[in-house]
Amino acid sequence: MSTVTDARATGPGETGAGASALGQLIDELGDRVILDPAALDVLRTDRSGWWSEGGALALVEARSVEDVQAVLRIASAHRVPVVPRGAGTGLAGGATATPGAIVLSVREMDRILEIALDDEIAVVEPGVINAALGEALEPHGYAFSPDPASKAISTIGGNIATNAGGLMCAKYGVTREAVLGLDVVLPDGSLLSTGRRTVKGVTGYDLTALFTGSEGTLGVIVGATVRIRPIPPGQLVTIAAFFSDLTAAAAACAAVTASRVRPAVMELMDALTVAAVTRYLGTPERAPGAAFVLVQTDGAGAAEEGDAIARVLREAGAFSVEQSADPVVAAELLAFRRSMHPALEVLGEVLIEDICVPRSALPAMFAEIERIGAAYGLDIPTVAHAGDGNLHPNFVVPPAIVGVPGGEVVGGAPDIVWQAADELFESARRLGGTLTGEHGVGVLKRRWLEGELGESGLELQRRLKAVFDPLGIMNPGKVY
Amino acid sequence: MSTVTDARATGPGETGAGASALGQLIDELGDRVILDPAALDVLRTDRSGWWSEGGALALVEARSVEDVQAVLRIASAHRVPVVPRGAGTGLAGGATATPGAIVLSVREMDRILEIALDDEIAVVEPGVINAALGEALEPHGYAFSPDPASKAISTIGGNIATNAGGLMCAKYGVTREAVLGLDVVLPDGSLLSTGRRTVKGVTGYDLTALFTGSEGTLGVIVGATVRIRPIPPGQLVTIAAFFSDLTAAAAACAAVTASRVRPAVMELMDALTVAAVTRYLGTPERAPGAAFVLVQTDGAGAAEEGDAIARVLREAGAFSVEQSADPVVAAELLAFRRSMHPALEVLGEVLIEDICVPRSALPAMFAEIERIGAAYGLDIPTVAHAGDGNLHPNFVVPPAIVGVPGGEVVGGAPDIVWQAADELFESARRLGGTLTGEHGVGVLKRRWLEGELGESGLELQRRLKAVFDPLGIMNPGKVY
Numbered sequence: 001m002s003t004v005t006d007a008r009a010t011g012p013g014e015t016g017a018g019a020s021a022l023g024q025l026i027d028e029l030g031d032r033v034i035l036d037p038a039a040l041d042v043l044r045t046d047r048s049g050w051w052s053e054g055g056a057l058a059l060v061e062a063r064s065v066e067d068v069q070a071v072l073r074i075a076s077a078h079r080v081p082v083v084p085r086g087a088g089t090g091l092a093g094g095a096t097a098t099p100g101a102i103v104l105s106v107r108e109m110d111r112i113l114e115i116a117l118d119d120e121i122a123v124v125e126p127g128v129i130n131a132a133l134g135e136a137l138e139p140h141g142y143a144f145s146p147d148p149a150s151k152a153i154s155t156i157g158g159n160i161a162t163n164a165g166g167l168m169c170a171k172y173g174v175t176r177e178a179v180l181g182l183d184v185v186l187p188d189g190s191l192l193s194t195g196r197r198t199v200k201g202v203t204g205y206d207l208t209a210l211f212t213g214s215e216g217t218l219g220v221i222v223g224a225t226v227r228i229r230p231i232p233p234g235q236l237v238t239i240a241a242f243f244s245d246l247t248a249a250a251a252a253c254a255a256v257t258a259s260r261v262r263p264a265v266m267e268l269m270d271a272l273t274v275a276a277v278t279r280y281l282g283t284p285e286r287a288p289g290a291a292f293v294l295v296q297t298d299g300a301g302a303a304e305e306g307d308a309i310a311r312v313l314r315e316a317g318a319f320s321v322e323q324s325a326d327p328v329v330a331a332e333l334l335a336f337r338r339s340m341h342p343a344l345e346v347l348g349e350v351l352i353e354d355i356c357v358p359r360s361a362l363p364a365m366f367a368e369i370e371r372i373g374a375a376y377g378l379d380i381p382t383v384a385h386a387g388d389g390n391l392h393p394n395f396v397v398p399p400a401i402v403g404v405p406g407g408e409v410v411g412g413a414p415d416i417v418w419q420a421a422d423e424l425f426e427s428a429r430r431l432g433g434t435l436t437g438e439h440g441v442g443v444l445k446r447r448w449l450e451g452e453l454g455e456s457g458l459e460l461q462r463r464l465k466a467v468f469d470p471l472g473i474m475n476p477g478k479v480y
Numbered sequence: 481m482s483t484v485t486d487a488r489a490t491g492p493g494e495t496g497a498g499a500s501a502l503g504q505l506i507d508e509l510g511d512r513v514i515l516d517p518a519a520l521d522v523l524r525t526d527r528s529g530w531w532s533e534g535g536a537l538a539l540v541e542a543r544s545v546e547d548v549q550a551v552l553r554i555a556s557a558h559r560v561p562v563v564p565r566g567a568g569t570g571l572a573g574g575a576t577a578t579p580g581a582i583v584l585s586v587r588e589m590d591r592i593l594e595i596a597l598d599d600e601i602a603v604v605e606p607g608v609i610n611a612a613l614g615e616a617l618e619p620h621g622y623a624f625s626p627d628p629a630s631k632a633i634s635t636i637g638g639n640i641a642t643n644a645g646g647l648m649c650a651k652y653g654v655t656r657e658a659v660l661g662l663d664v665v666l667p668d669g670s671l672l673s674t675g676r677r678t679v680k681g682v683t684g685y686d687l688t689a690l691f692t693g694s695e696g697t698l699g700v701i702v703g704a705t706v707r708i709r710p711i712p713p714g715q716l717v718t719i720a721a722f723f724s725d726l727t728a729a730a731a732a733c734a735a736v737t738a739s740r741v742r743p744a745v746m747e748l749m750d751a752l753t754v755a756a757v758t759r760y761l762g763t764p765e766r767a768p769g770a771a772f773v774l775v776q777t778d779g780a781g782a783a784e785e786g787d788a789i790a791r792v793l794r795e796a797g798a799f800s801v802e803q804s805a806d807p808v809v810a811a812e813l814l815a816f817r818r819s820m821h822p823a824l825e826v827l828g829e830v831l832i833e834d835i836c837v838p839r840s841a842l843p844a845m846f847a848e849i850e851r852i853g854a855a856y857g858l859d860i861p862t863v864a865h866a867g868d869g870n871l872h873p874n875f876v877v878p879p880a881i882v883g884v885p886g887g888e889v890v891g892g893a894p895d896i897v898w899q900a901a902d903e904l905f906e907s908a909r910r911l912g913g914t915l916t917g918e919h920g921v922g923v924l925k926r927r928w929l930e931g932e933l934g935e936s937g938l939e940l941q942r943r944l945k946a947v948f949d950p951l952g953i954m955n956p957g958k959v960y
Contacts (some may be wrong), residue, residue, distance in 0.1 A: 209689030288751020
């Protein structure tokens with residue numbers, strides 16, 4: 001959304017505590033402390049489109065665990081809020097600067113410290129880009145499973161902080177399943193190590209899982225021991241199918257699941273996304289209302305599984321099924337799915353939602369999205385990770401609507417989108433689902449949190465937070 | 481170990497609080513309250529061999545969530561400890577009755593409430609036996625992944641409370657990865673629901689993971705939504721190989737891992753276990769010092785993967801490799817591994833340990849076990865889940881040692897075993913491992929907990945416990 005200057009913005013050093021903290025930060029951390037207004041201004045947002053109403057006190061670009069410890073000690077001493085941040089690619093506003101906070105970036109802590117193939121683990125600093133670890137592993141025949149769409153630009157620390165998902169979760173699990181241990185700096189500056197280098201281990205409560213997905217509200221992740229997995233021998237088979245309508249495509253995905261073959265990837269694009277991508281790529285027009293299914297199989301049984309899935313898709317009524325193990329052809333087939341975001345971005349501002357429903361509720365959820373779109377006069381093109389019931393409805397707001405008088409611009413989206421989102425989350429919950437499958441709560445979904453967790457559940461979570469962060473300095477205003 | 485009568489045993493109603501609580505329990509729960517001394521006495525132990533020094537105040541056999549809530553409300557009101565218990569098959573003493581406590585059994589809450597194949601979930605009460613769920617799923621072609629060796633006798637609630645592992649964890653994950661949501665009665669009697677029915681979801685802290693493995697110290701699990709998985713189409717291939725020594729066998733397992741094929745099962749038995757089983761089964765003598773490796777592959781690529789693994793094992797020096805996809809032959813091959821426990825039990829009292837090390841440290845850990853066994857004059861036959869570095873060294877204490885004057889009988893094992901175990905855990909930790917991979921801490925490993933978590937880590941865990949259990953009534957004396 002548009003950048004606006006907001007009168008409520010809080011400048012550095014506005015408060016006495018802020019000024020004292022800032023002085024101490026500069027004393028101890030020197031040129032790692034950034035005060036340039038332009039550099040601070042961009043921290044008010046991330047990839048969600050949300051802009052916070054005020055600027056940070058300072059940005060600290062930490063280069064070591066000790067830097068992070070120093071920042072948190074100072075912040076605790078002066079009761080100044082801290083916003084941990086990686087690459088700023090979040091989709092829920094979880095790492096956006098809040099007025100007067102210290103934004104603590106670990107982006108420069110980007111060393112891969114160890115790759116132990118025989119133990120199938122890697123030890124990384126939090127600022128390592130997800131894809132960079134993948135590139136380091138690939139020549140050895142290993143991979144890091146979590147594969148959020150942002151993998152080329154997002155950090156592993158951020159992936160852990162949001163428990164990021166991706167396309168291959170149904171087969172290879174979410175980020176939590178890939179994290180064995182963490183080093184975390186707590187708000188008082190102390191360093192806590194959780195978990196271990198072993199695959200199994202049940203000594204004490206699972207703090208590793210507690211920090212995974214905690215969105216910077218408990219401490220700052222400064223190191224991670226993650227599982228890596230062998231890339232299975234065998235080819236990767238890609239299957240692309242078009243259906244005359246979404247209902248048939250959704251039924252086809254259900255039929256694949258029922259066939260008990262577990263594809264590595266199974267993506268479902270609705271008619272609006274198919275139409276947008278067709279226009280964007282200039283590919284031949286499909287039948288009006290056509291929906292798209294993309295499937296990949298891997299491992300020793302990939303060819304056989306690919307054949308079985310292609311057969312299921314044909315039997316389920318696909319009017320076009322292409323299948324290939326050739327990487328060049330596969331890339332062409334994948335391009336249709338990969339072009340979705342650029343295709344939507346030319347249509348307006350895109351706000352990506354992230355609901356997840358039980359797999360069997362996918363058709364019902366698609367129907368709800370269509371109903372809500374019609375009710376609010378909004379196009380809500382939607383893609384689903386059909387293997388795990390995670391849908392990304394995209395609110396595409398034409399430029400004409402953004403910034404209209406009375407529209408809420410700070411906050412990232414006009415009111416009409418918030419109202420439609422409200423109905424969307426209500427529908428997802430009614431179908432047994434959740435308001436966020438893999439992006440996190442951040443600021444964008446905070447108002448719906450109590451509806452999902454319940455009053456006592458939310459209170460319990462707040463008490464857990466207080467165990468780690470009694471002063472409440474960790475990312476205040478996010479999630480809780 | 482032997483049952484002994486202990487003078488320190490606390491009878492029901494010994495204290496005023498106990499008597500008042502007991503009266504109220506009987507008023508509210510009637511015949512679900514069991515006071516029979518013999519029934520209470522057996523609760524002092526589980527499958528660990530440990531016997532607690534005193535008996536329970538009462539056993540309550542809960543039949544509903546409301547029963548559990550009533551017990552916890554009464555226990556909180558009177559500050560009486562509660563020990564949650566399932567089938568009593570634990571190996572760390574976590575569910576053993578402590579003097580004056582209410583043992584709250586959920587064993588009779590054993591209904592499978594729902595199986596939703598299209599959502600790949602099941603909803604169960606905590607007392608459902610692991611294998612019973614498997615039997616209900618198998619005709620549909622689905623399985624429940626967690627497969628502790630106790631699956632025929634242990635409950636899913638107990639599996640969750642200990643985050644149980646099993647033979648197939650390296651490929652299919654531990655219990656935590658199979659649990660999507662929990663219903664938990666908190667110490668104040670309130671009911672908390674965590675998690676969801678969806679595969680993904682990141683709303684709030686991961687309380688489901690926090691309760692998984694918490695060993696009854698936070699609340700009582702009264703319901704679980706678990707993932708089920710399709711049994712992959714294709715055959716199951718079983719490979720059994722003998723090596724002339726343990727070093728060669730361990731190297732062979734490492735070579736299988738390095739080949740990037742992920743077997744469903746990979747078990748390694750050392751020379752002592754091979755010798756014991758050979759004698760027990762009366763099968764032909766193997767080479768002195770021979771070690772055994774058992775591997776299973778499954779899924780569409782099972783045959784191809786099985787061939788590849790058999791090749792690796794032969795190249796690594798196996799002097800005998802048998803391979804079969806015939807279920808009858810497979811059962812014969814598996815029998816060698818499955819006979820280990822009965823074969824050891826004829827030799828003396830068996831205390832099963834449960835260390836886990838990074839996979840690459842398996843040979844070093846085996847060497848440590850041999851050294852410790854020699855130093856203490858103990859046989860420590862050991863089996864390892866070689867796919868994930870989890871070893872089960874078995875202290876086999878001949879009948880002559882158990883109960884010797886001065887030997888510690890209450891507590892389950894003679895001092896010499898504790899001393900050897902102490903060295904064992906020290907070695908595991910030095911190699912980057914943990915003192916328990918899948919059995920839990922319970923009472924048996926409590927004394928080593930701080931060594932692994934550190935003083936501040938342990939203190940943090942205690943503060944977390946207090947959030948849920950401020951009165952400290954949940955399973956006191958276990959873990960923390």
